[in-house]
Amino acid sequence: MLQITLNRPHARNALSKTLLSEVADTLNIASEDPEVRCIVLTGDNEAFSAGADIKEMPEEGIPMFADASRLTAWKTIEQFRKPIVAAVNGYALGGGCELALLCDIVICGENAQFGTPEIKIAAFPGDGGTQRLPRLIGKARAMYMVLTGERINAEVACNWGLVSEVLPSGETVNRALEIAETIAEYSPIALEMAKAEILMSFSKPLDESLSLERQMLLWQTEDHDEGIKAFVEKRQPRYIGR
Ligand code: CO8
Numbered sequence: 312m313l314q315i316t317l318n319r320p321h322a323r324n325a326l327s328k329t330l331l332s333e334v335a336d337t338l339n340i341a342s343e344d345p346e347v348r349c350i351v352l353t354g355d356n357e358a359f360s361a362g363a364d365i366k367e368m369p370e371e372g373i374p375m376f377a378d379a380s381r382l383t384a385w386k387t388i389e390q391f392r393k394p395i396v397a398a399v400n401g402y403a404l405g406g407g408c409e410l411a412l413l414c415d416i417v418i419c420g421e422n423a424q425f426g427t428p429e430i431k432i433a434a435f436p437g438d439g440g441t442q443r444l445p446r447l448i449g450k451a452r453a454m455y456m457v458l459t460g461e462r463i464n465a466e467v468a469c470n471w472g473l474v475s476e477v478l479p480s481g482e483t484v485n486r487a488l489e490i491a492e493t494i495a496e497y498s499p500i501a502l503e504m505a506k507a508e509i510l511m512s513f514s515k516p517l518d519e520s521l522s523l524e525r526q527m528l529l530w531q532t533e534d535h536d537e538g539i540k541a542f543v544e545k546r547q548p549r550y551i552g553r
Pocket of ligand 1: 321322323325326361362363364365366373376402404405406407428429433434435436437438
């Protein structure tokens with residue numbers, strides 16, 4: 312398991328190009344490391360992340376958003392195959408909210424605030440937010456967030472399904488680590504397939520994703536054999552990720 316902590320507190324963990332690339336580089340290394348079975352991603356108590364670094368915008372303008380390294384970094388996060396658990400405290404705004412949406416399990420502190428305030432700078436959540444938000448919380452709520460730029464608090468975020476648990480903010484990282492430890496016990500290949508299948512439900516028509524789910528189910532893995540054997544023999548399984 313690996314914990315990634317966004318650490319630009321002076322800028323509310325705004326995702327500068329450098330910070331975004333560092334997250335992506337760390338995930339690239341983690342994806343090759345068999346010891347890393349699950350990631351915990353967090354910020355600090357004030358902010359998970361306040362979004363794209365607005366102060367980089369005047370210098371670089373709109374071309375910044377098409378910058379290849381920026382787009383590659385987002386793709387890396389989006390396509391990361393191992394589970395990511397986010398512990399969100401404080402602000403998760405704009406790109407910071409989009410980053411949280413890319414995590415597989417999101418828990419948050421009572422002080423968390425989610426929002427897509429881009430409209431206030433004449434923009435919109437263009438790193439996946441306009442597409443993922445309605446799929447996650449429905450059209451009316453997504454429209455409310457994106458068109459008003461108003462923030463929602465932890466309780467509302469939980470009621471709307473953006474997060475699965477709300478805790479006192481001092482407890483979120485430990486809880487995320489606990490969840491990650493549970494996940495890390497399981498077969499890496501089974502986790503990868505389960506994650507891919509759930510994400511398919513957001514991107515493919517139902518008949519296609521059901522047929523792909525069936526194909527993946529029939530993919531016999533050594534870990535699956537081991538899981539069954541261990542159950543029958545009443546012992547802990549020893550998974551190898553194949
Ligand atoms: N980028 C850069 N710096 C930031 C950001 C940010 N997103 N957010 C906060 N900071 C900086 C502040 O400028 C301030 O710096 P300084 O001390 O040098 O003045 C420091 O962090 C602390 O901020 P505040 O004093 O404002 O702290 P508060 O606790 O009072 O408020 C907030 C925190 C609510 C997070 C507030 O700072 C804020 O509203 N920030 C902006 C949030 C935002 O708008 N995020 C969306 C950014 S845009 C985006 O993510 C995607 C853009 C998509 C496409 C655009 C195409 C044109």
